[in-house]
Amino acid sequence: MIDGWDAAFDSIEDLISIHDNNFCILKVNKAFSKSVGIPPGKLIGRKCYEVMHAANGPRLSCCHKLAIEGKESKTEENFEPLLKKFFQVSCSPIFDNNKKIIGTVHIARDITGLKRAEERLRQHSNEIEEQLKVIAENAPVFLLQLNRQGHIDYINHAFPQFESDEILGKPFVNFISPEFRPLFLNMLKEVNGEKKFIENELQFAGNHNEPPWYRIKLSPIYRKRTLDRFLVICTDISEIKGKEFEIEKQRQEIIHAHRVLALNEFASSLAHEINQPLTAILSNAQAAQRILSQTDPSLMEFKEIVADIVLATNRAAEVIHRLRKLIKKGEVEFIKLDINMLVNDTVLLLSSNALIKNKFLKTELTPGLPAIIGDRIQLQQVLLNLIMNGLDAMVDAGPEAKDLVIRTSLKDPKTVVVAVEDSGHGFPKSSLGKPFDHFFTTKTQGMGLGLPISFSIVQAHGGQLIVKNKPAGGATVYFSLPVSKDD
Ligand SMILES: Nc1ncnc2c1ncn2[C@@H]1O[C@H](COP(=O)(O)OP(=O)(O)O)[C@@H](O)[C@H]1O
Numbered sequence: 216m217i218d219g220w221d222a223a224f225d226s227i228e229d230l231i232s233i234h235d236n237n238f239c240i241l242k243v244n245k246a247f248s249k250s251v252g253i254p255p256g257k258l259i260g261r262k263c264y265e266v267m268h269a270a271n272g273p274r275l276s277c278c279h280k281l282a283i284e285g286k287e288s289k290t291e292e293n294f295e296p297l298l299k300k301f302f303q304v305s306c307s308p309i310f311d312n313n314k315k316i317i318g319t320v321h322i323a324r325d326i327t328g329l330k331r332a333e334e335r336l337r338q339h340s341n342e343i344e345e346q347l348k349v350i351a352e353n354a355p356v357f358l359l360q361l362n363r364q365g366h367i368d369y370i371n372h373a374f375p376q377f378e379s380d381e382i383l384g385k386p387f388v389n390f391i392s393p394e395f396r397p398l399f400l401n402m403l404k405e406v407n408g409e410k411k412f413i414e415n416e417l418q419f420a421g422n423h424n425e426p427p428w429y430r431i432k433l434s435p436i437y438r439k440r441t442l443d444r445f446l447v448i449c450t451d452i453s454e455i456k457g458k459e460f461e462i463e464k465q466r467q468e469i470i471h472a473h474r475v476l477a478l479n480e481f482a483s484s485l486a487h488e489i490n491q492p493l494t495a496i497l498s499n500a501q502a503a504q505r506i507l508s509q510t511d512p513s514l515m516e517f518k519e520i521v522a523d524i525v526l527a528t529n530r531a532a533e534v535i536h537r538l539r540k541l542i543k544k545g546e547v548e549f550i551k552l553d554i555n556m557l558v559n560d561t562v563l564l565l566s567s568n569a570l571i572k573n574k575f576l577k578t579e580l581t582p583g584l585p586a587i588i589g590d591r592i593q594l595q596q597v598l599l600n601l602i603m604n605g606l607d608a609m610v611d612a613g614p615e616a617k618d619l620v621i622r623t624s625l626k627d628p629k630t631v632v633v634a635v636e637d638s639g640h641g642f643p644k645s646s647l648g649k650p651f652d653h654f655f656t657t658k659t660q661g662m663g664l665g666l667p668i669s670f671s672i673v674q675a676h677g678g679q680l681i682v683k684n685k686p687a688g689g690a691t692v693y694f695s696l697p698v699s700k701d702d
């Protein structure tokens with residue numbers, strides 16, 4: 216059984232002392248006298264600031280003073296130069312029965328270990344911050360911090376296009392090319408708790424011919440679970456983009472070259488198509504000459520002949536016009552198109568070619584299909600390739616193989632499908648279910664580019680192209696195209 220308070224206070228490691236209103240020590244525990252190295256007897260009656268702080272008077276922030284003035288407990292943290300230690304000191308006023316303050320009790324806890332650990336932590340985090348700064352400054356990417364409004368607070372190093380002080384404090388969106396601004400503003404809006412980051416490729420503003428391309432990764436930074444800032448990582452991808460554009464240009468060149476070469480294949484049938492109206496024009500003109508040589512020429516007959524000549528001329532002009540459009544090397548232009556009209560146009564171009572081969576092109580077109588978005592010439596090229604392939608296969612299969620049918624239908628409300636179904640020998644089994652190899656051909660005059668090019672055109676249109684053999688013989692090539700959004 217512990218006897219009395221003294222034994223209890225002496226067993227506490229904190230320094231405990233009782234003082235009168237005038238800073239004089241009235242009582243101390245063992246830990247106190249041990250710390251200052253003075254026996255308890257010699258401490259009584261001495262001013263605490265002399266003993267503890269080796270000073271002639273209390274310090275300005277002395278919590279003994281503050282506790283008496285404020286009539287409540289006060290706490291402070293001190294470094295005691297004599298003891299070379301940090302203390303957390305709490306002073307509480309002692310009241311007599313009349314609620315008058317008659318002194319204070321001090322409890323001083325040694326927090327030196329804690330302080331040193333704190334200091335080490337601070338140094339460590341300063342070092343980490345320094346290292347991060349060095350890493351950021353030398354990073355091959357641009358790192359920016361934006362405030363919640365999207366204004367630039369920090370940038371690791373200057374962009375080649377802009378000086379750092381030119382952009383600090385300004386909205387980041389100002390430095391993005393106007394056409395990409397809505398995209399970036401949307402990113403700011405969308406990046407939230409569920410989305411850890413959003414990435415997009417966009418162009419910066421600038422008065423260059425080809426403004427630089429950047430990949431922008433935007434991440435939110437939270438403080439106490441609320442959005443505080445944004446981190447933006449910008450990687451210059453101008454070079455990659457340049458190469459992508461170059462590859463795309465080459466792709467377009469190949470597509471065009473193949474189109475011109477494919478036209479070669481049915482040039483003779485086109486000549487035939489033009490020859491027909493030309494022959495009609497000639498015979499009509501000769502008839503007109505005959506009428507004119509008569510003594511009483513019939514004006515009525517003459518009018519009819521001229522009308523026939525106009526019709527035939529228009530027909531020839533129409534064929535030439537269609538052909539010229541196919542040969543032309545224009546910009547790829549995505550517009551709203553009626554797929555059935557496209558099929559009909561292509562069939563018109565190829566029907567005499569089919570006739571020469573003793574084959575028939577038939578169409579089964581679903582009326583009222585929604586418009587699709589695409590490049591007219593390239594989609595026509597796909598149809599040409601597929602129909603020519605079908606005709607080739609049917610020629611190989613012999614005279615029984617007669618019909619090639621082109622069907623259009625709606626697969627679902629968002630997808631139109633075109634099927635080119637022939638009655639030829641079907642695809643070689645080894646080539647089914649595989650991607651289309653460039654230069655794979657089974658024809659002596661073939662190039663093996665028709666299918667890969669058609670595949671890449673359909674893919675660039677957001678559709679798919681697949682081939683299937685029919686159980687009863689022949690093949691069907693299907694390609695799908697997404698319908699225009701506002702249809
Ligand atoms: N409708 C088809 N029926 C059977 N085989 C086909 C058909 N279409 C294409 N093929 C096969 O695929 C090969 C590649 O076709 P393609 O890429 O158009 O090149 P090419 O027509 O120059 O050979 C053809 O040589 C043929 O073997």
Ligand SMILES: [Mg+2]
Pocket residue numbers: 600603604664665666
């Ligand atoms: Mg082909």
